[in-house]
Amino acid sequence: MKEEIKVLLVDDEKLVLRSMEKSLLRAGFDVESAGNVTDALALFQEKMSGASPFDIAILDLNMPNFEGREDSNAGLKLLSKLLELQPDFAVIVLTAFDEVERAKEAVKRGARAYFVKGREADLIALVDNIINAA
Amino acid sequence: MTQSEIKPKVLYIDDAPASRRLVQRLLFNHYEFFEAPDGLTGIDKAVEVQPDLILVDLNLPQFTGYEVAARVKSLLPNVPVVALTADMAEHVREHALASGCDGYIAKPIDADTFAEQIAHFLGGQRETLTDDSFRSAYQQTLVARMEEKVRELTRALKSNAELNEQRAQLLKEVQRHARLLEAVARVSHTVTSILNLDTLVKTTVQVIGEEFGFYYVGIFLVDATGDWAVLRAGHGEAAAEMVNAGYKLKIGGLSIVGMSIAERKPLITLDASEAQLHLEHPHQPSTRSEMALPLIVGDKVIGAVLVQSREDAAFAEEDMTTLQTMADQLAVAIDNARLLKDLESTHAELVRTKTFEAIATATGEAIHWVGNKAAPIPGSVYRVREDVTRYLLMARALLAEAPAELHEHKFAQMLTLAAESLAEHDDRYNLDLLGIREELTRQPLKRLQRMLSVDSIFEDLDIVEKSARSILNIKEDLIGPARQKRLERVFLPDLLRETVRSMGIPQDVVRFLLVEDVKPVIADPDQLAHVFINLIKNAMEAMYKVEDKKLFVWVRTADDPQFIVTDITDNGEGIPPDVIDKIWVAFYTSKADRGGTGLGLPACVKIINQLGGKIRVESVIGEGTTFSVYLPVIKD
Numbered sequence: 001m002k003e004e005i006k007v008l009l010v011d012d013e014k015l016v017l018r019s020m021e022k023s024l025l026r027a028g029f030d031v032e033s034a035g036n037v038t039d040a041l042a043l044f045q046e047k048m049s050g051a052s053p054f055d056i057a058i059l060d061l062n063m064p065n066f067e068g069r070e071d072s073n074a075g076l077k078l079l080s081k082l083l084e085l086q087p088d089f090a091v092i093v094l095t096a097f098d099e100v101e102r103a104k105e106a107v108k109r110g111a112r113a114y115f116v117k118g119r120e121a122d123l124i125a126l127v128d129n130i131i132n133a134a
Numbered sequence: 135m136t137q138s139e140i141k142p143k144v145l146y147i148d149d150a151p152a153s154r155r156l157v158q159r160l161l162f163n164h165y166e167f168f169e170a171p172d173g174l175t176g177i178d179k180a181v182e183v184q185p186d187l188i189l190v191d192l193n194l195p196q197f198t199g200y201e202v203a204a205r206v207k208s209l210l211p212n213v214p215v216v217a218l219t220a221d222m223a224e225h226v227r228e229h230a231l232a233s234g235c236d237g238y239i240a241k242p243i244d245a246d247t248f249a250e251q252i253a254h255f256l257g258g259q260r261e262t263l264t265d266d267s268f269r270s271a272y273q274q275t276l277v278a279r280m281e282e283k284v285r286e287l288t289r290a291l292k293s294n295a296e297l298n299e300q301r302a303q304l305l306k307e308v309q310r311h312a313r314l315l316e317a318v319a320r321v322s323h324t325v326t327s328i329l330n331l332d333t334l335v336k337t338t339v340q341v342i343g344e345e346f347g348f349y350y351v352g353i354f355l356v357d358a359t360g361d362w363a364v365l366r367a368g369h370g371e372a373a374a375e376m377v378n379a380g381y382k383l384k385i386g387g388l389s390i391v392g393m394s395i396a397e398r399k400p401l402i403t404l405d406a407s408e409a410q411l412h413l414e415h416p417h418q419p420s421t422r423s424e425m426a427l428p429l430i431v432g433d434k435v436i437g438a439v440l441v442q443s444r445e446d447a448a449f450a451e452e453d454m455t456t457l458q459t460m461a462d463q464l465a466v467a468i469d470n471a472r473l474l475k476d477l478e479s480t481h482a483e484l485v486r487t488k489t490f491e492a493i494a495t496a497t498g499e500a501i502h503w504v505g506n507k508a509a510p511i512p513g514s515v516y517r518v519r520e521d522v523t524r525y526l527l528m529a530r531a532l533l534a535e536a537p538a539e540l541h542e543h544k545f546a547q548m549l550t551l552a553a554e555s556l557a558e559h560d561d562r563y564n565l566d567l568l569g570i571r572e573e574l575t576r577q578p579l580k581r582l583q584r585m586l587s588v589d590s591i592f593e594d595l596d597i598v599e600k601s602a603r604s605i606l607n608i609k610e611d612l613i614g615p616a617r618q619k620r621l622e623r624v625f626l627p628d629l630l631r632e633t634v635r636s637m638g639i640p641q642d643v644v645r646f647l648l649v650e651d652v653k654p655v656i657a658d659p660d661q662l663a664h665v666f667i668n669l670i671k672n673a674m675e676a677m678y679k680v681e682d683k684k685l686f687v688w689v690r691t692a693d694d695p696q697f698i699v700t701d702i703t704d705n706g707e708g709i710p711p712d713v714i715d716k717i718w719v720a721f722y723t724s725k726a727d728r729g730g731t732g733l734g735l736p737a738c739v740k741i742i743n744q745l746g747g748k749i750r751v752e753s754v755i756g757e758g759t760t761f762s763v764y765l766p767v768i769k770d
Contacts, residue, residue: 013506013509015509015597015600016506016509016510018510018593019510019597020510020513022513022514022517022593025584026517026520026585069710096502096509117506118505118509118512120516121513121516
């Protein structure tokens with residue numbers, strides 16, 4: 001296992017993004033954030049070929065899509081692209097508590113787990129579990 | 135004989151065409167031939183053509199040959215009349231001569247001698263009657279004949295009078311029928327134009343009652359069970375009481391209504407005894423006759439119309455047919471009214487469902503929105519708590535190693551007290567004091583600097599503050615429309631100019647098209663400004679990716695001059711068709727990341743609706759969006 005786990009965090013809600021970023025940083029992860037799917041994909045591709053690619057991605061589902069339009073499936077579309085590039089890549093999808101069904105759909109499409117936003121301590125534990133299982 | 139010679143004219147009167155053809159054939163070479171099939175025609179013909187000789191068959195119907203001869207002799211005394219007959223009775227010749235004939239030729243005609251016989255008569259030959267008794271006998275015959283004719287005439291006159299009476303009766307019937315048909319047409323016209331079922335049945339019984347002058351009219355409709363015909367409307371004695379009492383009759387029962395519905399045909403009570411009618415209609419004691427007309431639509435009977443009269447046998451069979459026509463139209467009208475009622479309740483149900491859906495959507499959006507806004511708060515609070523704990527544990531550890539005199543410093547005492555009080559909160563917050571302290575000890579400085587900083591604490595407090603603030607911002611959108619209003623005359627061009635200026639929108643972005651002399655509107659200027667600020671903000675948001683932003687503000691009188699319309703148009707991204715209906719829904723927002731609460735537009739709509747106006751939107755993807763605000767002008 002590497003010294004530092006590298007996490008790609010994607011959410012268009014700035015405060016939510018920053019808060020999760022802080023929690024992950026505090027837990028010792030190396031975190032890079034993106035506020036939209038286009039930036040996220042670019043970041044992933046850039047690191048993929050470099051020395052330290054991402055170990056795991058945490059994606060929100062409901063945000064502007066690649067065309068810049070609000071889309072409750074934007075996260076799913078990003079998930080597909082990431083898995084196309086790296087089929088065994090670990091992805092956790094984030095969801096609001098009232099959109100769990102869509103998150104379950106994401107798991108069917110290859111996400112490792114879904115996480116209902118709000119309890120960030122549990123998110124750390126979830127990331128640990130997934131990384132350790134790998 | 136040459137052609138220039140004038141042929142003598144011979145008229146032959148006989149009802150047998152074959153005889154006339156034979157005589158014509160025998161005479162036409164030498165005579166001009168005329169004919170007549172009966173006595174009266176013969177007399178007319180004789181006067182008309184003035185023949186040189188008349189041949190008459192004695193056995194003519196109606197006006198006999200004898201009578202023809204007598205009449206012709208008085209009209210044309212010099213023209214010879216010759217009887218032609220197959221009558222073999224005794225004294226036929228004498229009778230003929232007595233009646234005025236100049237000669238007699240027996241039938242069958244002898245073709246060889248006939249022309250010669252005619253020539254003789256034309257030449258002046260006359261036969262004479264020697265016995266005068268034949269003349270008086272003939273006169274008696276004539277008198278008897280006249281008496282017979284007078285009797286016939288009298289009989290004919292009498293039957294004529296009867297016919298006249300019948301004709302008058304028929305005319306009366308026809309006129310009555312025509313009046314009935316007219317009334318039917320009027321009733322039909324009235325009933326088919328009413329769409330409300332209650333109004334329809336009430337109006338119908340009234341119109342039928344008044345048009346036809348019936349004593350009582352009732353409409354019965356089959357109930358849901360199909361067993362009973364319930365009185366829905368009545369016109370006449372005790373009508374309202376019976377409807378209110380839920381008066382009903384068993385279908386297929388003994389009542390005329392029940393039977394009419396069961397048998398699907400109109401029925402008349404003509405011969406019911408007074409006692410029986412009274413028993414059936416205790417509420418209409420004056421009923422003497424009645425008729426029930428089934429209301430049939432397609433293959434189902436939906437009820438019946440009952441009409442009653444004070445007169446005996448007031449209804450004829452043919453009335454039944456006419457009134458049934460009216461009943462058929464009424465049935466269709468009732469059925470239509472029912473369908474409309476069903477449609478209306480379905481529509482109302484749909485509206486309710488849609489309203490609930492909208493509320494559910496709004497509620498869902500609200501929960502989602504608030505949830506999203508609140509999401510980072512627990513994480514930040516947790517971190518701040520942990521950071522404070524860390525600093526205090528660090529302070530205590532440091533103080534433990536500090537010189538004794540430093541312990542007495544009030545700051546040291548404060549820090550010691552604070553650190554010790556951590557233990558009291560341990561249970562409540564589940565602080566792993568030992569674990570935290572170990573971690574602090576273990577980690578190198580560089581790592582500690584990354585883990586813990588005042589910056590980080592303040593940032594987390596900022597996160598909490600901003601999250602809370604955006605949730606609190608909803609308040610204004612929710613309360614705005616309900617705020618106390620200060621209504622006054624507002625000139626929209628002034629208001630728009632001022633609003634745009636106050637928003638600090640760059641001058642090169644805004645294009646005003648303000649018709650300065652539009653009429654004022656009545657509104658609270660602050661509320662109205664709030665609406666336009668919202669719409670202009672939306673427009674600016676929609677253009678956030680557009681480099682050459684263009685905001686058009688256009689104020690003018692609407693096509694309907696009762697309204698002033700203000701267009702706010704942007705050249706932004708446009709609203710997708712699948713989204714455009716949702717924009718009016720509370721808490722729906724496409725720009726949550728940019729601070730939208732999703733309450734702006736619904737609040738605008740609320741405010742404008744309160745002023746008697748409306749908001750419309752039109753949008754083309756990639757070209758832009760126009761919000762049009764319609765406000766009523768001040769009424770003079």
